[in-house]
Structures are given as C-alpha cells and as structure tokens.
Amino acid sequence: MADSSSCGILRIALPVPLRRVFDYLPPAEISPNNLKPGIRIRVPFGKSKENSGRIGILLEMVVQSTLDKDQLKTCLEVLDTEPVISQKQLDLLKWASAYYHHSVGDVLFSSIPTLLRQGQPAKLPTTSAWRILPSAPSGDDPCLRRAPRQVEILECLNQNPKGLSAEALKKISAGWRNTISRMIEKGWVEEVETEITCLPAENQSTTSQPVLNEHQIRAVSEVSAALNQFQVFLLDGVTGSGKTEVYFRVIEKVVSNQQQALVLIPEIGLTAQLIDRFRSRFSCPITVLHSGLSDKERLSAWLLAQEGKAAIIIGTRSAIWTPLPAPGVIIVDEEHDTSYKQQDGFRYSARDIAIVRGQRDKIPVILGSATPSLESLNNVRQNKCQHLILPERAGDAVQPAIRFLDIRNAELTNGLSRPLIKKIKDCLKDNKQALLFLNRRGFSPVMMCHHCGWIANCRHCDANLTFHQGARQMRCHHCGSQQRMLTECPDCQGSELIPVGQGTEQITQTLEELFPDARILRIDRDSTSRKGEMDRMLAMIHNNEVDILVGTQMLSKGHHFPDVTLVGVLDADNRLYGADFRSTERLAQLITQVAGRAGRAEHPGEVYIQTHHPDHPVLQSLARYDFSGLADQLMAERSEAMLPPFASMVIIRAEAIRAGDAMTFLHGAKTQIPTIDGIEVWGPVVAQMERRAGRYRAQLIIQSTQRQLLHRMLDDWIPKVENMKKPYNLRWSLDVDPQDTF
Ligand code: ADP
Ligand code: ZN
Ligand code: ZN
Secondary structure (H helix, E strand, C coil), rough: CCCCCHHHHEEEEEECCCCCEEEEEEECCCCCCHHHCEEEECCCCCCCCCCCCEEEEEEEEEEECCCCCHHHCCCEEEECCCCCCCCHHHHHHHHHHHHCCCCCHHHHHHHHHHHHHCCCCCCCCEEEEECCEEEEECCHHHHHHHCCHHHHHHHHHHHCCCCEEHHHHHHHHHCCHHHHHHHHHHHCCCEEEECCCCEECCCCCCCCCCCHHHHHHHHHHHHHHHHCCCEEEEECCCCCCCCHHHHHHHHHHHHHHHCCEECCCCHHCEEEEHHHHHHHHHCCCCEEEECCCCCHHHHHHHEEEECCCCCCECHHHHHCCCCCCCEEEEEEEECEEEECCCCCCCCCEEHHHHHHHHHCCCCCCCCEEECCCCHHHHHHHCCCCCEEEECCCCCCCCCCCCEEEEEECCCEECCCCHHHHHHHHHHCCCEEEEEECCCCCCCCCCECCCCCCCCCCCCCCCCCEEECCCCCCCECCCCEEECCCCCCCCCCCCCCCEEEEEHHHHHHHHHHHCCCCCCCEECCCCCCCCHHHHHHHHHHHHCCHHHHHHEEECCCCCCCCEEEEEEEEEECCCHCCCCCCCCCHHHHHHHHHHCCCCCCCCCCEEEEEEECCCHHHHHHHHHCCCHHHHHHHHHHHHHCCCCCCCEEEEEEEEEECCHHHHHHHHHHHHHCCCCCEEEEEEEEEEEEEECCCEEEEEEEEECCCCHHHHHHHHHHHHHHHHCCCCCCCCEEEEECCCCCCC
C-alpha cells in the first residue's frame, strides 16, 4: 500500500442496484490528476472474459481503498475529458441517493440521457436538414406555375435560410420527400447535416399581453423581490386565474438577467398547445424534454440546457435533473400532480427535488396549483413557503356552478342519468361542447356469464379483465395481458356473456345512439396511443369539430377548452370511499380540476356530478369551491392520525412468485428494526391486490414524526436487509415519501 498516494484510486458509481461504490485503478497511460469527477469511465465488471465492461461515473479520487491494491482492477477506458455531470450536479444527485436510500449509480445514470448512458460522445447530435440554394427560382417564377407544393416548400425554406428538418417539412406537406428530391435534382435545394437546436420561435404574438389584476401583480412582485435568493412560493389560484401569466412575467425577468428558467409540467399537461403558448410569448431559445422524444432529441435538449444555450427548459418529471449553468427560477405547475413522483426504480419526487435544488442554487421555486397538496399547505403553515393566492378567474370568466345529480334509485341508461342526458341535449342545442368524465377505459370493467355468473379474471392477477369492444379483446389493466373475446363461458359453455358496468367505449357508444347527429370524440389512453394523436384531437376540439367529448383523467388537467360549457362527472362515488389515506384529497383535486375545464372563456359553465352521496361533506365543500376549508379539515384528520404530512413515511414492498415468500421476507426484515421511541412500524400486510403479473406482493410501513430519526434508522437497517437471505426471485424496494400506500 506504500505507493497508493502516488497513483490514486478511482471511486466509481455503476448503474447497478447495489447501494455501494466501486474502486478501480486508473489506466496506466493516464495521470489521475487529469481526471475530473463526473467523467464517464469504462471499467471491467462481472465475470465474463469477453465482457467489454460497464460504463461508470467517476465520483472522486481516494488515497485508500477498503480492498487491497492487488485486488483492484484497472479501468479500461476514459470516455470524457470534461465532466458530463458537474460537481454541483453530482452533489445534488449524491444527496438524492442518500435521501431516497437508492443506489448512487442508478441515481446518477437515471439523470443523464440514454445516449450518454450508452457511451455516446457528449456533443450535440446532428440531423438532416434541407437548405435553399441561390439558384432556386422565386415563388412566382413561371416555371413553378404547375407546382404549388414546390412553391409552398420553397417559400418556407426561404424564410429559414439555415434549413428545415424533416419534422418541420412534414408539417408543411405530407409528401415533402418527393417534392424535395425533385428540387434537389434541379439544384435548388441541398441536404446538410446540422446540429439539433432549440425550437425556433413562433411568430411573436401580436395580441397584447393582458393587464395583470391586483393579485397577479402582487404575486409577480413578491417573486421578483426574491430573485437570486432561495424562497419557495405556493401560487394557489383556481383554474383560469392566470397562474401561467404570472409564470410568464417571472420568466421574462429571469431571462433578461441572462438566467435560465426550468418549468416542470405533469406528463399529460405538456401539449403542443402549451409549448406554442411559450413560443409565441418568448423569443429566447426554448427546449423541451418529455418522454416522446427520440434519444437524439433528448440528448440535444439536455446539452443545450447544460451549455447554457437554452434559456427556457420545459419538461416533465425527469427534467428536474437537467443541468443548468445559470439557474434563475424553477416552476412546478400543478404541483399536487402524482406524476411528479416516480413510481418505480428510483422513486423520487420531482417537486421535492425542485425545492432542494432551489435551496442549493439560491433561487426561487414556484409551486402552482388550484388544489395544492397538503404537503405544500403544511409548508405554508410552517412558514417554509410563501402563500400567493389568486382568488378569482382572470378577465371576465367566472367559476362554473357545481351541482349534484342524485342517482339513488334513478333509472340509468348505461350509466347516464336522465337529467344529465337532458343537460347534454340543451348544451348541443346551444352549439356548445359537453365534456363527460369517466375514469375507466374500455367497454366494461367486468364480463360475466349470464347463465352461471362466471367472471373473466386475469390469469396473472387478482383482477377482472376489461372488455375492449373495438379490439374484440379482454385486457388486464394491471399486467397488460390480453386475450381474444370469448364466445362461450368456459365453465358452463353458456353462450351469453354480458358486459357489467361502463367504460369510456360504452359511454361513447350510448351517446352515439342517443345523439346520432352529434360529433363525439373519445379521449383516453387507448384512443391516443399513437404519437401525435392527442395533439390532433385537441386541435379538433379547438376547431369546433367536436360536440361531445368523453374522456378519462387525461382530459382533466391543464387544457383550455373555450367552448365547453357543460362538464359531467359519471363516477365520483368509487373514490369517496377509497382505501388509500389520500383518496379524499385526490377526489377533491380531480373534481376541482375537472370543473376548471368548463366555461373558461366568455360562456358560463356548469358542472354536474352523478352521485349516490349528494350530501357527503366532501362533495358539499367542493360545490362551494371551499377547497381550502376542505384542506383544513383533511389536515386536521391527518394530524390526528399522525399521517403525512405530519409524519415521514417509508414503505418497503416485496414481491415473489411463490405465495407467502414476500410476507416471510418482510417479517424477517421487521425483526431487524431496532425498537426506537418515535418510530412506528405497521405490518407487514399483503397488498390490496395481492397477486399482480404473477407475483405475490406485500408491504411494510415505517413512519416517524422525526424525519432525521427515521433516516438514521434506515441507514443502519437497509444494509442488513440487503444482506438477508432471500428466495432468488424475490424483489424488494424502498419508497420514501410514498404517494400510494398499496
Ligand atoms: P391558469 O394557468 O391559472 O389556468 P392562465 O394563465 O392560463 O390561467 O389564464 C387563463 C386565461 O386568462 C388565459 O387565456 C389568459 O391569457 C387569460 N388571462 C390571464 N391573466 C389575465 C388578466 N389579468 N386579464 C385578462 N385575461 C387574463
Ligand atoms: Zn357460465
Ligand atoms: Zn393481469
């Protein structure tokens, strides 16, 4: 060990679930002094000889390893000269790894684009573009009289002398490739390789910006006063109250200070419409990060942010890890949205990370919502967060009235009550749009034999199969398995299988029968699975090509439908008595969001909720738009029961192929938990749906009102759990601050 100080040891994080780091010797030809933390290094890993190794990230150089030097392997290859993860970013990621008790290698690698994980160079990828040449004729040249498509494309190329991508050309004309090849033959156009850059700015909107109301002015000035310092704001404003307008004014200031704005949006709220709204408002470079990007596009967006070339970065959950050399503000829109919590692998909350980033970068963080999470409201109470309230809709729009349709004993036509059908009829007569919510896709959630009562179950889960009429299939919504629709009962060979209950497909069909002249559009995960379909459907709604919309939760957020005046909620009841301690909070959020879709422009809106419990206090509060009163009530209940946000919670989940294995493992893990005052352990219990995708599941809940105490216990306990003997197929995971308790 004598000479170890002279040659340094590289401590490397690898993308493996093991909660540890790995030590290696530097390659002989490279001086360790030239290696910076955050670079990628290929190292030998595992047993196979032909193994080309694994890519890891250098965390630090150390003088001594826990292993003897002759046991250390030597690195294979250094991939970068400059870090792909800056020291500042490494520190944040290491913090997250410790807080969520998750493998540091997994955390680091999940924060970088796939192409970097695979070892591609960290430089802006290129793509084909087509550029106009000086020899091209002008659009009114007689030689083009019979070629309107060429004229169209030439004009666009003229306006974009740097060239247009395939994506952009496709928007001009579906058959652009043929047209372009003809123009290349004529020597008018050339194909070039260009870097993928930020989104080109739209034509800057000529409509004047709205004059802010007093509440917006106050919100903007409070945040502006906190630029360049850490401060969390809860922008609490009903839907349509002008929160986005507040974001815009703050972003303008940030951008004019040469700083970057990071804007997080829930997965389903990030639409072409929203991006266009940003593009027509800002002339600075904007880049977007979401799950629909190709690997190349993602790398390019990430690098543009890292190199400071993008001023505004808009993205979904994982965009919270985007490196920013000059951060100015982080905005989390719809902060209560569950899509901010990753539900598998590295289970982080992007909203919570936003706050930690703001604190480390000394910048303001704005959490916006019409229905703030109890976590954020509690932070307001504890003065960790400043409450900015926008109490009314911006401009002349008013909140729609929320009313209940008592469906006890009512006659329903496939789930639709008479009064609701009448309301839809009236709405159509007025040439307005109606929006109906049912959070269940498919035709019916149950298929039953009319003769013997047999019910179609999933072979792999404790769940029913959903009938999808369009596809003539029965599908499991839990494991994704599917089978052809049966023609007879497997038990009694009876030939009459009947659908029980309704999904969006059936509601759509019923409406088609009731309103044969209406144009009806169904929006759910099935109907929008093709890329671009959602945006196409939203455009149809905006162009008034639709009379009745039937949708799932997907439609509840963020969208602005000026002509929707009637909103119907078909299935509020099953959430009133949900099993999770957050079900009431979620129902309140959903109904408030849904109501926010109606009457957002000059036409007043109405919301009708079908329910068997019209007098339920939660529904009554919602009808009065008393979300804050309801939140107070829920807070009191949580405080009484010592549930989050008044306690920190951790869930350890396990699943195995053999029944009982998960429970046995969790019982064993529980015995390793030291008895400490202030730490409570509940369970283990089997999951509500015990078998899913062929695996039996169980869970153990640990919680404490003292976060630090809980985390110190976990630090000691988790290594013991890792070392426990387990059946080979048992999987277990840890969820810190879980969103769901099943
Ligand atoms: P939110 O994000 O709270 O749902 P938006 O910022 O999208 O609300 O505003 C809703 C609508 O009201 C938009 O069309 C917006 O342009 C308009 N708006 C916002 N602020 C004002 C204002 N002060 N005066 C008039 N219209 C406004
Ligand atoms: Zn039968
Ligand atoms: Zn299943």
